[in-house]
Amino acid sequence: MQKQPKKIAVIGGGSWATANIKMLSDNATPKEIYWWMRNPEAVEHIHKFRHNPNYLSSVEIKVPAENISTDIKYIISEADMVLLNVPAAFLKEALKGITPDDLRGKKIISAIKGIVPDENQIIGEFLQQHCMIPARDIIVISGPCHAEEVALEKLSYLTIASQDTELAAEFAGMISNRYLKTIVSDDIYGTEYAAVLKNIYAIASGICHGVGYGDNFQAVLISNAIKELKNFLDAVHPIDRDIKESAYLGDLLVTAYSQFSRNRTFGNMIGKGYTVTSAQLEMNMVAEGYYAINCLHQVNKQHKVAMPICDAVYSILYQKKSPVLEMKNLAEKLS
Ligand SMILES: NC(=O)C1=CN([C@@H]2O[C@H](COP(=O)(O)OP(=O)(O)OC[C@H]3O[C@@H](n4cnc5c(N)ncnc54)[C@H](OP(=O)(O)O)[C@@H]3O)[C@@H](O)[C@H]2O)C=CC1
Numbered sequence: 001m002q003k004q005p006k007k008i009a010v011i012g013g014g015s016w017a018t019a020n021i022k023m024l025s026d027n028a029t030p031k032e033i034y035w036w037m038r039n040p041e042a043v044e045h046i047h048k049f050r051h052n053p054n055y056l057s058s059v060e061i062k063v064p065a066e067n068i069s070t071d072i073k074y075i076i077s078e079a080d081m082v083l084l085n086v087p088a089a090f091l092k093e094a095l096k097g098i099t100p101d102d103l104r105g106k107k108i109i110s111a112i113k114g115i116v117p118d119e120n121q122i123i124g125e126f127l128q129q130h131c132m133i134p135a136r137d138i139i140v141i142s143g144p145c146h147a148e149e150v151a152l153e154k155l156s157y158l159t160i161a162s163q164d165t166e167l168a169a170e171f172a173g174m175i176s177n178r179y180l181k182t183i184v185s186d187d188i189y190g191t192e193y194a195a196v197l198k199n200i201y202a203i204a205s206g207i208c209h210g211v212g213y214g215d216n217f218q219a220v221l222i223s224n225a226i227k228e229l230k231n232f233l234d235a236v237h238p239i240d241r242d243i244k245e246s247a248y249l250g251d252l253l254v255t256a257y258s259q260f261s262r263n264r265t266f267g268n269m270i271g272k273g274y275t276v277t278s279a280q281l282e283m284n285m286v287a288e289g290y291y292a293i294n295c296l297h298q299v300n301k302q303h304k305v306a307m308p309i310c311d312a313v314y315s316i317l318y319q320k321k322s323p324v325l326e327m328k329n330l331a332e333k334l335s
């Protein structure tokens with residue numbers, strides 16, 4: 001008997017959601033794609049012109065107009081697989097009105113690199129505890145991949161992680177394409193936490209640049225960041241992992257160095273003296289690391305891992321400490 005094409009719903013209307021729509025559309029496996037976003041004007045624009053007006057507007061949207069809607073319940077009800085792609089800070093708001101029954105039996109994929117505020121949980125934990133999704137039905141997408149380069153069809157790699165590696169491989173087969181390679185992993189916790197932390201380190205990298213440090217210092221900062229990241233992952237989820245793999249080191253490098261990084265851009269503005277609010281207003285996009293460091297600060301109270309770089313970012317963003325002085329103090333602790 002011929003297999004029915006999978007139905008996949010993408011939840012979120014930003015750059016990465018738009019890139020995910022493109023990657024799924026450019027993959028040859030037959031599938032039906034559905035798309036939810038909160039902004040009705042954007043939906044109307046896509047219906048008429050087949051481009052997202054606000055993010056990656058060069059990308060042609062090939063999803064049928066009737067499958068794109070602001071009605072999240074409808075979009076989720078149509079799908080076998082739900083790909084979440086709203087910044088973690090707004091996930092609860094986006095899923096308001098969605099019950100565990102609405103998600104029952106569906107595979108849930110998170111392309112989010114953040115922690116849910118108040119809960120202080122990575123997305124996999126949140127889905128299990130609040131949405132009653134069994135761990136084996138959860139997939140995480142991560143790796144060094146900027147939406148802007150997907151739009152340009154530049155060769156990129158994503159790590160697809162799940163406890164059920166057959167499921168991860170099935171999803172990898174639905175998204176890989178001529179410019180997108182995939183790597184399957186079973187390290188769902190390590191993959192998620194690495195993605196959260198690299199955003200914080202990219203903010204640190206941007207702050208250092210903003211206050212005037214150069215490439216020499218940056219290299220030392222990022223070398224120390226990967227050690228800090230490894231120590232944290234080993235404390236939270238100790239398994240035998242190679243920290244040099246692209247889901248860990250690769251994602252840290254792209255975010256800390258790329259011109260496209262939201263987190264680095266935000267950090268650079270903070271280093272140059274912008275307030276948090278003015279930096280956020282200046283950017284049309286969301287720097288996840290700003291929300292994540294507050295949550296991580298709480299999470300690490302249990303684990304007590306020495307994290308001087310994260311501590312410096314927390315002090316600057318949440319205790320209004322001087323970026324110049326905090327980075328000077330941090331520099332004394334790096335090796
Ligand atoms: N961009 C990238 O290259 C990558 C991003 N990611 C991750 O993807 C996730 C989404 O990020 P990304 O697509 O970059 O986001 P963008 O910065 O491109 O877009 C922001 C998104 O957040 C929504 N949003 C902003 N404010 C609110 C609010 N108050 N309430 C609800 N929604 C809001 C916006 O909706 P609206 O337009 O309606 O305001 C928009 O959909 C993040 O976790 C990020 O870390 C992961 C890999 C790569």
Ligand SMILES: O=C(CO)COP(=O)(O)O
Binds near residue numbers: 146251255
């Ligand atoms: O996660 C990302 C790329 O892998 C996107 O985050 P940044 O935009 O901060 O780099």
